[in-house]
Amino acid sequence: LPLVALVGRPNVGKSSLFNRLAGSRKAIVDPTPGVTRDRHYEKITWNDRRFILVDTGGLESDTTTEINRLIQEQTSQAVAEADVVLFLLDGREGILPDDQEVVEILRRSGKKVFYLINKIDAPEQAAKLLPTFYELGVEELWPVSAEHGQGIGDLLDRVAAELPPAQEPGEEVSAEDTVGVAFIGRPNVGKSSLINRLLGEERMVVSNLPGTTRDSVDTLLTRADKKYLLIDTAGIRRKGKVHEKVEKFSVLRALRTLERCDLALIVIDALEGVTEQDTKVLGYGLERGRACLVLLNKWDLIEHDRKQQQRLLEDVKRAVHFAGYAPVHRVSALTGHGLGKLFPLIDKVAEQYRRKFTTAVLNRILEEAVQAHPPALHKGRRVKLNYVTQIASSPPTLIIFTNDPKGIHFSYSRFLVNRFREALGLEQVPLRIFFRHKR
Ligand code: GDP
Numbered sequence: 538l539p540l541v542a543l544v545g546r547p548n549v550g551k552s553s554l555f556n557r558l559a560g561s562r563k564a565i566v567d568p569t570p571g572v573t574r575d576r577h578y579e580k581i582t583w584n585d586r587r588f589i590l591v592d593t594g595g596l597e598s599d600t601t602t603e604i605n606r607l608i609q610e611q612t613s614q615a616v617a618e619a620d621v622v623l624f625l626l627d628g629r630e631g632i633l634p635d636d637q638e639v640v641e642i643l644r645r646s647g648k649k650v651f652y653l654i655n656k657i658d659a660p661e662q663a664a665k666l667l668p669t670f671y672e673l674g675v676e677e678l679w680p681v682s683a684e685h686g687q688g689i690g691d692l693l694d695r696v697a698a699e700l701p702p703a704q705e706p707g708e709e710v711s712a713e714d715t716v717g718v719a720f721i722g723r724p725n726v727g728k729s730s731l732i733n734r735l736l737g738e739e740r741m742v743v744s745n746l747p748g749t750t751r752d753s754v755d756t757l758l759t760r761a762d763k764k765y766l767l768i769d770t771a772g773i774r775r776k777g778k779v780h781e782k783v784e785k786f787s788v789l790r791a792l793r794t795l796e797r798c799d800l801a802l803i804v805i806d807a808l809e810g811v812t813e814q815d816t817k818v819l820g821y822g823l824e825r826g827r828a829c830l831v832l833l834n835k836w837d838l839i840e841h842d843r844k845q846q847q848r849l850l851e852d853v854k855r856a857v858h859f860a861g862y863a864p865v866h867r868v869s870a871l872t873g874h875g876l877g878k879l880f881p882l883i884d885k886v887a888e889q890y891r892r893k894f895t896t897a898v899l900n901r902i903l904e905e906a907v908q909a910h911p912p913a914l915h916k917g918r919r920v921k922l923n924y925v926t927q928i929a930s931s932p933p934t935l936i937i938f939t940n941d942p943k944g945i946h947f948s949y950s951r952f953l954v955n956r957f958r959e960a961l962g963l964e965q966v967p968l969r970i971f972f973r974h975k976r
Contacts, residue, residue, distance in 0.1 A: 538580065539588045539700045542615035542789065545625035546608050546633070547594065550645060550655040553590040553683035554625060555579070558693060567711040578792060578821060591619070591789060605635045607801055612639050616646040618789040621699050627776040628656040628666045628680070633671060636670065640673050649699050651679055651692065651881040658682045713756070715764040716887040719794045721818055725787045730870035731804065732756075732770060735879070742970050757915040760880060769794045788896030799890055799931055800828045807833045807867070808845070811852040819856055819863070826932040828861040828890045828966045830882065862958075864965050889966045891930045899925045899935065899957075915944025923975050933961070933970040942972035 545551050577592040593611045615622050624643060626636065643650045651717040654670055657663045657680035670678050681688035720728045736758065738849040756767040769790070795801055801822045802907040805815055831853060839845040850865075857863050864881060868875035903925045918941065923939045935957065939945065950970060958968050 538787070539586075539620040540618060540793055540796075541588050541590050541621045541623065541696060541700075542619035543590065543592045543594070543623045543625060544608070544612050544615045544639075545594070546604060546627075549625045549627040549630075550683045551594045551625055552577075553591065553784050554653070554655060554681065555697050557683050557686055557689050578824065582723055583693045584943040585652075585702065586700045588620070588700055589792070590698075593789060604913060608635070608639060609642065614787045614789050616642060616648055618787065618793050619648065621696055622648055623696070624650055624651055624652045624882050625653045625655055626670065628662070628670075630656045631669050640675065644675075650675075651696065652677065652694070653679045653681050655681055655683055657687070658685050673961060694785075715766050715892075716800060716883065717766045717768055717798040718800050718802060718883060719798035719806055720767040720770070720802050721791050721794060722832075723806075723812065723814060726804045726806040726809070727870045728804050731832070731868065731876075732767065732833060734870050734873065735876060763884065765883070768798050773959050786814055788814060788817060788821075790820055795806075795822055795827055796826060797827050800830060800887055802830050802832050802883075803863075804832045804834050805853070807835045807849055808838045810849055811856045816856040822863075825969065826934075826967050828932065828970055829857075831857060831863055831865040831888060832879075833865065833868055834869045836867040836874055837872045845852065851946045862963075862965050886965045888931055890964050892933060892961070893930050893964070894927050894933070894961060896924075896926050898961075899927060902957055902960045903937065903953075904975050905960075906953060910952060912945060912949050915941055918944070920944045928971075932967045932969060933963060934971070936971050940975055942974055945972055 543551050543555055552734045555577070559581060577594075580589050581588055581590050593615055594664060612622075612624075622643060625641070626632070640652075652670075652673070652675045654667060657666060667678055669682060670798045679688060679692055680693060683689075720732060722728050736756075745972050754770055756770045758767060795818075801818075803815060803822070806813055819829060819831075833849065833853070836919055839849070853865055857865070864882060865884065866875060866879065868879065870876075907922055912922065914920070921940045923940070925935050928934050928936050937953070950972070954968055954970055957970065958964065961968075
């Protein structure tokens, strides 16, 4: 899916605008049941175009960096990863020092950029506030009011027009017989060592394919007649030999990669432990319904340190508590520890991720679940769950038809998810259930 990134300094109204854009009447937002937290990332459909809107301000929470540098870094990353950039300025503040530099970065990128001037709450304010912004030297300014919703629909129309028409759902992920695997993790956790060792050790056929972004490269590999697409291995494989590490961890890039994979291998340095970024990426993986596998690399370094092992495993447990399905696997790129079991584990998870079920099987499970534990009354009325069907795999996604979709309590839908997961043998992948009104 194309990526639309929202950038700008703090307090210009990024998150209000994000909510506005995501909450617009015509915009269809892909809901993920059971996830309630600050969202900085939303899949949006508008005029038959689909894209992901990202509030970059919410992504990185590096508070140690000074603001101006942070904005410039955010912008550079947005420019590298996004298809369209929305640069937001505060109409009441005017141009601030350093804004010009950000505009320079944007202009040089050649990307489509919309310059939005926020907090223009009334037309007469536009006449008063807009002119100063033309000093930035950009051709078109978009007055908007995130708070009052002005200018939002027009903006979305224009943004959508910049994007390619939506593909059929499912098309965006790799082909049916190929498992899309991504290695995601901070610099120096050992991603390239792992990949190189895996590729070198086994008898594999490897070829490089251009990825979707300018500088991304995918690696197609065949192993024991199975095909895997290692996604966005460009920076990862090239390194290893080169020693200076210019790579910076980019959550935006991780998001983009998550879009395309079936299975995300979240690589963590066992000695360093779990970082906030790891936790975030896991959260996004869950939101996108990806199968995730946590790899604790450099296990050799803590092999004899019981205390660190315990601390690490507890941290991991905390980080994946909302994605309890994600298996945790200990490896060492240095000694090869755990690597022999990695592909079998990937296969097992991928198989669950893509499994398809017959309606008869699903309905029997639903019936038994309801019998064992019927849903509570809603506003005094009985909630009936009529039947269930699978509408997608990758991840397995079910729709349950009911007389009252709003009447199903969160805890009850969780109960059903657990029941189905258990009965269907989907222990290691996410399972989505949506409720629809029975027609
Ligand atoms: P990347 O940035 O995630 O690709 O990390 P690299 O693969 O470049 O590894 C960073 C450093 O960690 C290098 O010095 C590696 O030799 C080292 N390293 C990688 N994996 C292991 C491991 O399993 N054990 C130990 N002890 N060192 C490792």
